[in-house]
Amino acid sequence: MTTVNHTATAVGAAAPRSDGPEKAAGTARYAYEYEVADAAYIAPVQATVARGRVLEVDTADAEAVDGVLTVLWHGNAPRLDTDAELDPLQKPAELAVLQSAEVAYRGQLVGAVVAETFEAARRAAALVTVRYEQIPHDTDLSDQRSDLFAPEEDHLQGDVDTAEPADAVVEHTYTTAMQHNNPMEPHSTIAHWDGAALTLYESTQGAPLVSSTVAALLDLEPADVRVVAPYVGGGFGSKGPLHAPTVLAALAALALPGRSVKLALTRRQMFALVGYRSPTIQRVRLSAAADGRLSGIDMVSTSQSSHIADFVEQAALPAKSMYAAPNRRMGHRAVRLDVAVPTWMRAPGECPGMFGPEVAMDELAWALGLDPIELRLRNEPETDPHTHKPFSSRNLAACLREGARRFDWADRAPAPAARTENGWRVGLGVAASAYPVVPPPAHSRARIRYEGEGRYLVALGAADIGTGAATALAQIAADALRVPLERVRVRLGDSALPHASVAGGSTGLMSWGSTVHTAAGAFRGRHGEAPEPGAEAESDLPENPAAQEYAMYAYGAQFAEVRTHAETGEVRVPRLLGVFAAGRIVNARTARSQFLGGMTMGLSMALHEESVLDPRFGHTVNGDLAEYHIAANADVEDIQAHWIDEEDPHVNPLGAKGIGEIGIVGTAAAVANAAYHATGVRVRSLPVRLDDFI
């Protein structure tokens, strides 16, 4: 029997991606690439005012274009059940596509053309004439506005306003830029309505969430909305909750029964229709005694929300659990503007929220004459300063020490602006990373089936958005079934499979993996060592009572070397190094890629990414990859990710913490801190620019 006496060795191995060959060969099929009979093409029409009402839509010229099948607008689009109860992750008002004349942000969908060819659709969309009643709009974010609101009570400990006398106080405002998610694969849908059921080929982080959401909006049963998404070319959060374009495709399908309507957003449309990361304005005040012990931590973050629905970037969240002090305040403020709803972007909350505090820690270290690593070590809390629960494991100190050793931190110049090489000023910086073990956003269930000849199929509706989740799940299943990895096949990305939670909050592998692990145990319990072909077992994600007892986080330390040109100010980052403590690493190869990808995106945040909103018109002016800069290979030189062995028996049956997002947390602070060390110039506003240094 092939299944006995197999030693569990799959988990931890650097197994190559099971989908690597298909992706490399170009045979992996993405949403827009399905070959469908009767294809028709959708071209959106977007609002050219930031606030107002549509008075009239003249479709005559568009309809006259050869090949046009229909022109949709709020006057003729199929009705949605806009009162339907949706998953709490969704913003119903954002999805009420073509249901009213109201325009709430520039670029909002106000119509669409469906035609026999993409070219005809696009040509006709340009000929749709929309007349508006324009209302003055307001897109100005400021932390001085009188109409700011607090989405929840501030977190308060002691009295931060009358904090005891301190030997050093750092008080500054830090800002992070508006950013747009730019996955390689644009948001795409093929929708087909046969009169009773809808099929969607969709680029999504969660096929089941798309199915239940679209079903609710159309008053259908989730079983009648099949969502297929086996391959996804990145999402970074923008394909988590679904956005208006998916609903538009569903409406177009309803309008044209029997046709397969296709929509792939252009890059420019992505800058208007699928969310973005709000800019943040962070006021941070740290006070400390001469020995570095913090006596006060005050952080209030202001961000923008929208009139259609609230989304408040949780940037003050990570500070709650990083460092203790007798006097603390963490709070959020937001203002509703005439803009699109912000959304998740890799490590929402933590990513922008660790910039201000981790730069402030660096400023405090210099003010006290302490090494910034030593300052952090002196402020390591015994228990979670927010909840007072014990940490299930907290190895920030180990990450800082291991990173310092690997980065030759001890050789760093003792003063800022002390080292110049060939006309470049050189400096080193460090910052901490943290990312919570987020509770799974929904239940998950997995099915294990014995296919005969020693082979098993693992099936669940989870998404592999390019992370290697399918490969890692196979490793988990192989060990739990006690069979070699090559005997396990994994099927994901289909709402017809057992329900799986959305790939968000770095929860994917933890929750699906724990589910698969449990299902494999159930399979062995039921069918033993010699199953009959066709034998099956299913299990749900087990409850984890320890989640109530412990504060659970992954940690990391990020190190950067920055060079700025003494005459031009040009900024380069020749070295980035991260050391992470994220529990058990299931796949050494794909985990490393996640850390490196996160750090690269953090470098991108530090040096490049900035969506520029024109307050006169309310849109992002640099909505393409020529003007919205993203770190490219040439920006990344020597980049390393390492991890320490961490055993955490509390987080889940696997001992694994999420790793998809922590890599982007803290990177930008490390770069800004290194830039200060190189130049003596403190940059508190991202992205760091060459103008900052000349």
Ligand code: MOS
């Ligand atoms: Mo991640 S931004 O939670 O998809």
